[in-house]
Amino acid sequence: MAEVVLEGVSKSFGDIDAVSNVTMTVPDGAFVVLLGPTGVGKTTTLRLISGLETPDAGDIRIGGRSVIADTPAQRNIAMVFQQYSLYPHLTVRQNLEFPLRSPILNTPQTQIERRVAEVADVLQIAHKLDNKATALSGGEMQRVSIGRALVRRPQVFLMDEPLSSLDAKLRADLRIELKRIQSDLGSTLVYVTHDQVEAMTMATHVGVLDRGQLVQFGTPREIYENPASLYVATRLGQPRINTLPAGVFGGAPDRAATIALRPEHIREGDGKPASVTRVEHLGDQTRLHLLIENHALVTLVDAHTTLRPGDTISLRPERPLYFDDRGARVI
Numbered sequence: 379m380a381e382v383v384l385e386g387v388s389k390s391f392g393d394i395d396a397v398s399n400v401t402m403t404v405p406d407g408a409f410v411v412l413l414g415p416t417g418v419g420k421t422t423t424l425r426l427i428s429g430l431e432t433p434d435a436g437d438i439r440i441g442g443r444s445v446i447a448d449t450p451a452q453r454n455i456a457m458v459f460q461q462y463s464l465y466p467h468l469t470v471r472q473n474l475e476f477p478l479r480s481p482i483l484n485t486p487q488t489q490i491e492r493r494v495a496e497v498a499d500v501l502q503i504a505h506k507l508d509n510k511a512t513a514l515s516g517g518e519m520q521r522v523s524i525g526r527a528l529v530r531r532p533q534v535f536l537m538d539e540p541l542s543s544l545d546a547k548l549r550a551d552l553r554i555e556l557k558r559i560q561s562d563l564g565s566t567l568v569y570v571t572h573d574q575v576e577a578m579t580m581a582t583h584v585g586v587l588d589r590g591q592l593v594q595f596g597t598p599r600e601i602y603e604n605p606a607s608l609y610v611a612t613r614l615g616q617p618r619i620n621t622l623p624a625g626v627f628g629g630a631p632d633r634a635a636t637i638a639l640r641p642e643h644i645r646e647g648d649g650k651p652a653s654v655t656r657v658e659h660l661g662d663q664t665r666l667h668l669l670i671e672n673h674a675l676v677t678l679v680d681a682h683t684t685l686r687p688g689d690t691i692s693l694r695p696e697r698p699l700y701f702d703d704r705g706a707r708v709i
């Protein structure tokens with residue numbers, strides 16, 4: 379396994395700056411999630427690391443060595459894409475063996491068998507090894523795709539939204555499995571998603587991208603609790619962080635234009651009156667939708683709350699975040 383370093387990496391396509399001057403260290407054994415909405419440069423960053431794209435500027439080092447001149451094969455990286463890319467006419471076993479049968483690797487047969495058995499076990503597809511790839515469900519096919527990356531034991535795994543085509547239940551299961559596999563193997567993994575639950579639950583580090591730039595890099599907790607900008611603050615958290623004019627509760631610092639409050643950082647008690655507009659019972663939590671001086675906000679309340687639309691309560695902020703008129707953090 380290996381550390382991956384990007385230093386001042388840029389890549390443009392015509393006049394689109396897909397990746398701009400990105401500097402990032404992915405520590406050995408880290409699970410880094412690149413997060414951001416569509417078109418911010420997540421996939422391009424992965425393709426640059428893998429060697430499928432060549433940077434216009436900057437350096438990429440894997441395990442302390444510049445790989446800019448290396449082909450994708452020489453970089454010893456495995457990629458998993460959103461769309462599983464299995465050979466349909468082969469069995470699951472043959473699909474898993476395929477990467478190990480590459481003439482470059484020249485893996486002995488006994489080792490191939492052992493690796494395939496291990497991976498099939500980890501991914502719980504051992505009972506399907508002799509099925510044709512086409513006879514699998516979507517979730518099983520994606521497991522096999524992940525398995526094909528695992529058998530090679532590469533220096534680095536790159537995954538581009540590998541779970542996004544799966545249904546919610548499978549996605550949740552595979553999220554846990556992937557995290558377990560990664561920490562068991564101690565693999566370095568760079569993972570692209572725009573699903574913030576995946577980022578929060580799997581990542582050791584999150585890199586937030588905005589229009590080709592890496593705007594913050596840190597642990598999920600740091601990103602969640604200490605966002606550098608309003609843009610970063612709105613990337614994580616479900617329900618989304620509430621944003622209101624800075625002065626709504628009084629006491630805003632100079633230059634603050636916006637106060638941002640996580641739903642769990644709003645306290646009921648003495649404070650500003652707010653009227654309840656909707657009570658949303660979701661089973662595991664209840665969300666309270668409120669209006670405060672005509673500004674909407676959402677907070678979490680006891681699942682068995684007796685509050686109803688039309689009720690008025692008093693609110694005060696706890697741990698507010700303030701941002702200036704350009705979205706930069708004030709305090």
Ligand SMILES: Nc1ncnc2c1ncn2[C@@H]1O[C@H](COP(=O)(O)OP(=O)(O)OP(=O)(O)O)[C@@H](O)[C@H]1O
Pocket residue numbers: 391394395396414415416417418419420421422423572
């Ligand atoms: N081969 C290419 N040719 C031209 N433009 C490209 C190419 N690849 C990417 N781009 C552009 O570069 C920008 C970044 O694209 P990229 O696919 O890296 O974003 P992304 O964050 O991965 O988005 P998504 O979540 O939709 O995959 C976009 O504006 C995209 O249109």
